[in-house]
Amino acid sequence: MAIGTTLKQPLNTSRQTQRHKPMQTEHLFPNATDLDRAANILLAGGLVAFATETVYGLGGDARNDHAVARIFAAKGRPRFNPLIVHVANLDQARRYGAFDARAMAVAAAFWPGPLTLVVPLRPDSGLSPLVTAELPSVAIRVPAHPVAQALLTAFGGPLAAPSANRSGRISPTRAAHVFDGLSGKIEAVLEGGTCSVGVESTILGLLGAPELLRPGGIDLETLEAMLGPLQTGGSAIKPSAPGQLASHYAPNASVTLNVTVNTAGAVHLGFGPDAPNCRSSLNLSPGADLIEAAANLFHLLREADLLAGPDGAITVAPIPENGLGRAINDRLRRAAAPRYL
Numbered sequence: 001m002a003i004g005t006t007l008k009q010p011l012n013t014s015r016q017t018q019r020h021k022p023m024q025t026e027h028l029f030p031n032a033t034d035l036d037r038a039a040n041i042l043l044a045g046g047l048v049a050f051a052t053e054t055v056y057g058l059g060g061d062a063r064n065d066h067a068v069a070r071i072f073a074a075k076g077r078p079r080f081n082p083l084i085v086h087v088a089n090l091d092q093a094r095r096y097g098a099f100d101a102r103a104m105a106v107a108a109a110f111w112p113g114p115l116t117l118v119v120p121l122r123p124d125s126g127l128s129p130l131v132t133a134e135l136p137s138v139a140i141r142v143p144a145h146p147v148a149q150a151l152l153t154a155f156g157g158p159l160a161a162p163s164a165n166r167s168g169r170i171s172p173t174r175a176a177h178v179f180d181g182l183s184g185k186i187e188a189v190l191e192g193g194t195c196s197v198g199v200e201s202t203i204l205g206l207l208g209a210p211e212l213l214r215p216g217g218i219d220l221e222t223l224e225a226m227l228g229p230l231q232t233g234g235s236a237i238k239p240s241a242p243g244q245l246a247s248h249y250a251p252n253a254s255v256t257l258n259v260t261v262n263t264a265g266a267v268h269l270g271f272g273p274d275a276p277n278c279r280s281s282l283n284l285s286p287g288a289d290l291i292e293a294a295a296n297l298f299h300l301l302r303e304a305d306l307l308a309g310p311d312g313a314i315t316v317a318p319i320p321e322n323g324l325g326r327a328i329n330d331r332l333r334r335a336a337a338p339r340y341l
């Protein structure tokens with residue numbers, strides 16, 4: 001898309017969205033004008049659901065904390081689990097993940113297609129920490145669907161894209177399914193007909209011995225023909241079990257939640273306006289906006305940890321347990337949990 005292209009309509013990604021006012025979700029079609037529109041929405045931090053060969057994905061700029069926070073909000077996900085990054089080709093994938101000879105061979109054999117590879121995250125990836133849930137790995141896929149390819153090419157960057165359904169609901173395989181669940185919560189749906197595979201991508205872990213992390217569009221036998229027997233049943237890197245992530249997530253400082261009065265020596269992470277007897281050192285969202293707080297969460301926890309210093313203490317203001325507040329509190333509770341290192 002040309003630099004400096006102007007938007008035909010103002011984007012609805014401002015405070016209005018953050019207050020959860022419904023927006024008009026546009027139905028876009030894969031022609032040049034609409035693809036340009038979709039790319040513009042994404043570049044401005046908006047969300048576009050799009051067809052892939054597996055299921056419709058809910059896409060947002062994987063480098064933009066606010067866009068990624070909005071994905072979690074639109075889906076109503078109660079937890080910040082890591083998201084798959086979609087790119088147009090292997091060259092782009094290599095900007096975000098470290099591909100050794102084995103990963104290169106698997107990518108060459110199965111991309112574009114319904115296979116996601118989990119590889120080490122490049123330190124210079126520039127991806128939002130919300131996308132990887134602060135793991136040192138990244139899940140990447142090059143989808144084959146021509147509409148997904150056209151969108152990724154028009155956008156030119158990485159799209160975080162979980163399935164475009166409300167959390168806990170069935171994955172969408174038609175644009176109408178996406179409208180059913182997400183109408184009024186996202187900027188646009190890019191039409192791509194009915195998804196041919198209809199189940200999610202297979203996820204292959206390539207951090208150690210090859211491991212099947214999720215069965216999906218490419219079957220086990222096909223992968224094993226190339227890689228030999230795959231490990232299954234979960235490993236230390238599998239991020240779906242929260243407990244396994246606890247030590248990776250934990251700051252060095254102690255963390256105390258729901259604090260409304262300053263404690264001497266502690267770095268206070270605020271939410272909303274400060275109370276007279278509780279000044280915050282850092283604030284997740286001075287305007288008490290949960291999407292902004294989610295976008296800031298991982299960065300500010302790290303900053304608070306640095307400010308607190310060795311053996312320091314972090315206190316955190318109460319966060320409402322609704323909307324994205326549930327995912328924020330889930331993450332904070334794990335930061336505050338006892339350490340067993």
Ligand code: AMP
Nearest residue numbers: 082083084118132135137138139162163
């Ligand atoms: P989805 O909900 O379809 O986007 O699938 C996300 C799943 O991909 C997660 O639940 C993990 O199993 C896997 N995954 C995503 N990102 C990572 C990562 N950085 N490291 C390891 N596994 C990941």
Ligand code: MG
Nearest residue numbers: 162163164171
């Ligand atoms: Mg899903």
